[in-house]
Amino acid sequence: MTSSMMDPVSEDEDVRIGTAEREEAMASLSRQFSEGRLNPDEFSERSGAIAAAVTRADLEPIFADLPAKPGQIPPRSIEHTRDWRAIVMALVPLVALGFTILVPHGWLAWLALPILGILLYRGR
Structure with a gap:
């Protein structure tokens, strides 16, 4: 038995590729580039290598x-959950500003900002 009959993987690597395979490889490389995994120089260099590829092993x-x-990142890792504590902390200065303008000694409301932050984030 010859080695090519025993190892189908090496046989596939020697198969010549055509325009369709090069276009598919280029589309995949473009996707990798658009997702930020390659810089422009790397993309250009690898694009040239795809154009010059003759066999699957060249790719x-x-x-x-x-x-x-590419693009198959689990949705959970991309998803940005809103932290209700951050929303509260963003609204506190607005409330404090309202107190400063409308209530005598309203400036004391600004003291609530660090205290509220400590209370909200102490368990993290």
């Missing part, structure tokens, strides 16, 4: 240090 080093499927 492997281009993507070796990149995730297999």
Whole structure:
């Protein structure tokens, strides 16, 4: 039995690629670039390597240090949850300003800002 019959992976690497495979590789590289994984110089260099690729093995080093499927980040890692404490802390200065303008000795309301911050964030 020859080595090519025993190892189908190495056989696939020697298969020549066509325009469709190069376009698919370029689309994947563009996605990686748009997600910020490559700087413009790296993108340009790798784009040239894709254009010059003849076999599937030529494409492997281009993507070796990149995730297999760009854009497939779990939604939870992208999702920004709103912290109700931050919203409260953002509103406190507005309330303190209102007290300063409308109430005698309203400037004392500004003392609530650090105290409220300590109370809200002490358990974090």
